[in-house]
Amino acid sequence: MKKPFVHRFIPNSAPGVREEMLKVTGYNTVDEIYEEIPEALRFKGELKLPKEPVSEMEVDRRIKHTLSKNRTTQELLSFLGAGCWLHYVPALCVEITSRSEFMTAYAGGDMADHGRYQAMFEYQSMMGDLLAMDVVSAPVYDGTTAVGDAVHIASRATGGREILIPGTISPNTLATIKNYSDPWLELRKVDYDPKTGLMDLEDLKRKLSSKVASVIIENPGYLGFIEEQCEEIAHLAHEVGALLIASVNPVSLGLLAAPGEYGADIACGEGQPLGMTQSCGGATMGILAVNDSDRFLELMPSFMVGITNTSVPGELAFSWHTLWERMLYSTRDHARSFTGTSSWLWGISAAVYMALLGFEGIKQLGKTNMQKTHYAIDILSRIPGIKTPLFSSTHFNEFVINFDGTDKNVAAINKALFEEGILGGKDLSLDFPNLGQSALYCVTEMHQKEDIDRLADVLRKII
Amino acid sequence: MKKPFVHRFIPNSAPGVREEMLKVTGYNTVDEIYEEIPEALRFKGELKLPKEPVSEMEVDRRIKHTLSKNRTTQELLSFLGAGCWLHYVPALCVEITSRSEFMTAYAGGDMADHGRYQAMFEYQSMMGDLLAMDVVSAPVYDGTTAVGDAVHIASRATGGREILIPGTISPNTLATIKNYSDPWLELRKVDYDPKTGLMDLEDLKRKLSSKVASVIIENPGYLGFIEEQCEEIAHLAHEVGALLIASVNPVSLGLLAAPGEYGADIACGEGQPLGMTQSCGGATMGILAVNDSDRFLELMPSFMVGITNTSVPGELAFSWHTLWERMLYSTRDHARSFTGTSSWLWGISAAVYMALLGFEGIKQLGKTNMQKTHYAIDILSRIPGIKTPLFSSTHFNEFVINFDGTDKNVAAINKALFEEGILGGKDLSLDFPNLGQSALYCVTEMHQKEDIDRLADVLRKII
Amino acid sequence: MTKINPANKKYKYQEYADIDTGYQAVRWHEPVIYDLSRKGSCNEIIPEAEEEIQVKVGDVTEKIPKKIRRKRPASLPELSESEVMRHYLRLSQQTFGYDSGVNIGLGTCTMKYSPKLNDQLAKNPSIAYVHPLQPEETFQGLLEIMYELRNWLCELSGMDEFSFQPRGGGHSVYTNACIMRAYHRANGNSHKNEVITCAVSHPCNAGCPSTAGFKVIELHPNKDTGDIGLDQLEAVVSDRTAGLFLTAPYDTGVFDSQLGEYAKLIHSFGGLVSLDQANFNGVMTRMRAGDIGSDLMHFNLHKTFSTPHGSGGPGSGAIGVKKELREYLPVPVLEFDGSQYHLNYNLPRTIGKTGVFYGVVINVLKAYAWIMSMGEQGLREASEWAVINNNYLIKKMLEVRGVEIAWPNRRKLQEARFHLQKMKEETGIGSAEVNLRIADFGVQTYFESHEPVIIPEPVTPEASEGASKEDLDRFVEAFRRISEEAYTNPEIIRTAPHRCAIHQTNIEPLLDPKKTIVTWRVYKKRGLT
């Protein structure tokens, strides 16, 4: 008999249970069962792995020790955004998403897991209101994959093969959708106005044709400015039968027109600002929505929780079986999507966030962000050698600083800032070489006036 | 109409609700109701308080900022114990005690709150097993008040007026029970053997008489040694009709005899090691238990959850109405206790802790503590000028270091240690002047070998 | 809009059960944890000492003298981690917390929302991992918070100094009794050994002075006014009077109109006044104990000041005293020298300690965060809302057949005492029975009354500012439906609850010390009898 190996994560590993259970199975040893794996395929070598189990306390100690090598945006003063933002995470978002039931549920039936289906329906509904869109799916992986999904929807809906994208598109999004559109679609950049950053409508018109499946806009743009021509772009796109995909920041929608208001057919975005910590970019959720049109509903690739009734009159219920046949699970070899397990927990976080702040709260949040951002722009723009904002449009909570007027490049400036405990904005010189030595700065509600002043002081000192 | 003041903690503060509700009440204004307070008693002055509400984010920011001025035993290497110990807090204790239902429930009925009553019964049961006592109450405030309660029980059970206490008793406990025994009882210290720290049985015999209500022992003693004469002390006490009160460290009971095993009539202790963080001494629970004897049961001052059945055959239930008439709520002007709201949440933590570790786990924990402590004693005792352990008895996880052989006092040594990031042991020179320049050191499972080695190195350097 | 189960208006309950309420608690039928035990299951939470240490010191447990070694292993249950988690998760779900739903029933408890932020802040390592005996300069942040709260509470109470050492309301009143005792002794007045209280103050106002050795004189409220009345007080006050211990407002909801006169009278006999303001919730910014003659008083941070009730604690008491009594406070007292915060132990007349260290510091933090969140304006509004909510409740409750109120002539602040004497007479259903049934409606049970039960068949709910109109309506609706049942089908009530996790609990054996069992080990030996 094998010496029992009792492990805290294996209830049956208590002494005696193995024998008792093996007896029922009819096998003498578990190796007998493993004979099912052909001899040749079985692994018999040595693994370079830690051999022994480690106690909980020791795991805690070691990992905390390792993590303590990280420096954080709580300790450092960070102006990094570019797809992952430092927003306040309400205590309730943490409380609710930490609830064991939500944290550990998975794929249970409509009735057994009714609570999380209702929560997800509520996420979809509130997000629908925020976006002014009628159909919202459970969150997909992240904001970039949401655009990827949107691109597929658009091409299938229109039959078009071209996707027009803004010249200022987020490099992350671009990299992702490059894969997604391959081999179905061709991405073509539309020029932007170098002064305002806005989409060049003339160039757009030039590139629009019946081959175009959709036009993508980002609002606010990756470079922080507000794209104000949404309605015109929608109109131009629709004229040639193309769709408008609007990728938006949900916390801007208290102030900015909602995609549904300017005629977007598909809306997407990154939901991380809705109650998720930065987590090194590891806590994200993709927002995906379409208008309530038969044309798009069945093209949604991801789970949607629908509302329905039950055998008891008056009782409402929620189910994830919504249009099951459109999903990968059913379409299989003809699928045009792959979203399975995605980001439901963060959808619940977003639901809590929206319910907690309400529309007025989100509006106020937007205002706070804009005011702080404009304060930063204002005082930074006074620093000799600095040009900001690089674009003349209105900015939401990110903006570009150009350092060409100094004798330092962004890398050097960021290094110098870091020595003062500041994380400077994202260096744009690689992704946008035509912007010269520019960096993308982000200011949110989390920045105090003195933080911004400190940035200005230090910048003044080092450039 | 008053401008509505909408606050996130006041659901009705939404606009319009006040008017609607006041109308139902029949009053025009709330001031009309307040007229019930006689004019002369009403406050009309100015309060020096922050006027305006503060947003959640701002509260979070300010308090984190203030707290960041603290230095912690995670960052500093701490050897402080003396009533509040640095033990590992299992993740499950945090998880369970953070559950909203447990965190926010209070005084609901047996059936509405059945879960927490069952949890409390389980705490009592597991603690009873650990102590080998048949009657355990829900936790009282802390380990010192538990001794205070014990003293009352003993005097009421025996009619005695004297309490004999160990010469090495914890100063905190002593201070508390001085109040508790006033005016009912007289505390008399029993000498201890200066070599071993153990209770001087000859002195005990001298002081024992029919006037004695009880003898208190601490095990391990406040000064860290194991009191090994418990059985003899119990015997001697019982001979004169006095009771034995044993105040014990619950995590020592994997190794040390349980109070019930050596004839203690009342057991108490501080439960903080059972899954509570140090929290500046703010997370404590008093363990209180007696033997299953009619003599004591009704003298228990605190809530006890009893087991019973229900109207449905076979169903077990739990109730806090146990012997209601013994409680303050009923005895009122003849009460000999005052425990109301106490430390139930920590009782649940302790239940989780005991269930999670099991007896074997607690035994192992004790062993780890003892081994590390003895390792510390061993290497520290080699440092010239240091005498440790001051007492020759076996130690559990605390021990006394005497620095009389150095030219520095404890205060100076602790200061020097602190400069190296070490929190030295508790200075005993005030509470135990006869021990000279001595300090009480604590070593637990949380100390790594290199921590102890570092202490030794630094001590060697500074003395 | 009453929100009892709106979707369910058309629900044919009868199909599934004979008695429906629009609510059903979860029923896990979860066994006592011992019955989940599996021999040999264990969880490696704590590691063994490092190899090197083990080699160096060996099995030091053998150094423990035989006679003091554990003899028999404790028969703790043995489960694996996930099973422990599952078990307590289920028990938590079978617990009706504040967040779970309407908690208006629990009068005198001041059930209100405990902000989650505050709970999270209290777990911050910068407080969780502070040892109380660290040098003061290493936890100035915490001391600052404590000192600020002290300042705020001084303002709110009109007192001069505060201590947070007591860990609850009873603990506070007791500590105040100890201070009173010390004060009279120090002034050579050891003969002052009587305290006066009243039957509608929280029982600890009688019990704590008694525990501190005082003889307690208990007055009853006047049948007509609900006050105790100066006449009664004059009849018992004497040179032996050490002090007066009263709750304000009373558990009955009556705010004694002559408090000021009582204080003067007591003072004229050299006594002190200790006011129990655990239930301060209706009068914040409206009255201050210190202004109306209190020498000592206390707040419950776990009531008015929102710290979570933790299933029955940790609470936190905050005692306030006038400056003359400061020197008697338990040590240490907080001080601020303009730049640093200190813990002063050097109080020659201190009563010493009534509990360990500095009290429930985590709750001090939570109360501090709560007041900061409210601001003075918020505190004032909170009290107003407690009062409006309660008066709304009164009006609505009195519309329910069989429900009456004590001292209807008095305006009530944060709570009121109702009673069901009429219902009892007419149907046989009284308060205890209704309380069995009410949780079936998905609202928390209610507090009936402290002893002595002066008003028979008492019902004492309390609607803090945390209650919404919808909550109040739901609570009243439950009462209305139960009243209907009382008059039509009282058997439903007598056999209640039907919608809780378990069924009607038989408390009879728990009232008999011969039958009482509070641990599994005794249950295993004796079983229920």
Place this chain on the structure above:
Amino acid sequence: MTKINPANKKYKYQEYADIDTGYQAVRWHEPVIYDLSRKGSCNEIIPEAEEEIQVKVGDVTEKIPKKIRRKRPASLPELSESEVMRHYLRLSQQTFGYDSGVNIGLGTCTMKYSPKLNDQLAKNPSIAYVHPLQPEETFQGLLEIMYELRNWLCELSGMDEFSFQPRGGGHSVYTNACIMRAYHRANGNSHKNEVITCAVSHPCNAGCPSTAGFKVIELHPNKDTGDIGLDQLEAVVSDRTAGLFLTAPYDTGVFDSQLGEYAKLIHSFGGLVSLDQANFNGVMTRMRAGDIGSDLMHFNLHKTFSTPHGSGGPGSGAIGVKKELREYLPVPVLEFDGSQYHLNYNLPRTIGKTGVFYGVVINVLKAYAWIMSMGEQGLREASEWAVINNNYLIKKMLEVRGVEIAWPNRRKLQEARFHLQKMKEETGIGSAEVNLRIADFGVQTYFESHEPVIIPEPVTPEASEGASKEDLDRFVEAFRRISEEAYTNPEIIRTAPHRCAIHQTNIEPLLDPKKTIVTWRVYKKRGLT
């Protein structure tokens, strides 16, 4: 010892309801959050900008061009904080999580205990407050953890490099398909545009290559063996074959005995093999994808490696490739130079990105902590237990009347496909019906089968090492009782559930795009039809 409600053996259910199971979920009848809205309620979570800033910049929102300003306020619900808390607390209680109870039903999901420590560690500010674009040297701790996990997964899989960029299993297979596409293109083999998979591999093995533009050939398992068989494969493989996408073991629990041969065959045609080892749980340390010819593969950290399922994510995929394919991986790849960890973006042949940043880093941390907790020994034992538990379950399930198993001649590892064809024939009750009823027994529903449904009336539970014998017995007991009902009183099953938070859901409208409603705003407009 079967622990279905032992106390309740003598419980007269009939008194209270006609159908009892020893379980009842909570029923809050909680409205949709919009129906809890109160006009004007709001919560000050985020402050306004500081006075000075406001004064300085004014209302900058007016700078937003009119045409892009929000036109109509979103009609989000308005509740106060405690009401939001209560609502979601209740919804959570109406959710049957892993910790809630037996989750054996969910085959292919590998439901196991997610250690709470790991969840807590993932909230540590040292990870929660790291921005992905910080300089590498400021998050070496995190990179170290990622790199170590990479090393461990390389060992466990026999692959040479890992990427954590995919955020789930489907995402992983898709990313692998992109790599395969890039590889063939880079080698001038753009004509290789067919992939082969089989019907009992997870659907994403067909769907993801399809999404990546491949033509997908789907084989069916052999009726007798459950394998696909070399003959079938030989019949479809060709020069156009880009690769093979298989799950191992199959969803049916069958471990294809000819995997090695398939790989050789595919390789001989210049194709690649991508193995889906999301369900690695039964074979850890027993077989390695890399050793048996896989060029690409993936694990689901949210299955085998214990990261919590989060109600449907975040999950985390980990894709492993052989060194020849490293250059195609999404960027950045992790590197270690002996002292520092790096994120290398400089991979000339990279497919770029399939998702943002570095993947679900918090799950990487949790998986790392889990493997550390287990050690190699623990991993091996966990797999053994998954296999023993499953085989125990098989034996017990087959004792239940009407339950049969597919491919009974094959030994099953971590899961098996049962079916109820006999029960359906004999009683009219099939798998879908039983699945309606099972949650009434306080256990989670079960996974039936992926499409295509090759085995009619399928039932696919999976007993990971997290299941106890008692759990297994309870699950089987539920099946036994339902089977009894099927043969005696099938109406109970057809009208089920009776013990859940709600009643039988009508999914019919949700299968019709004309009727489907997924947001409240549309529901308010149209209502259910």
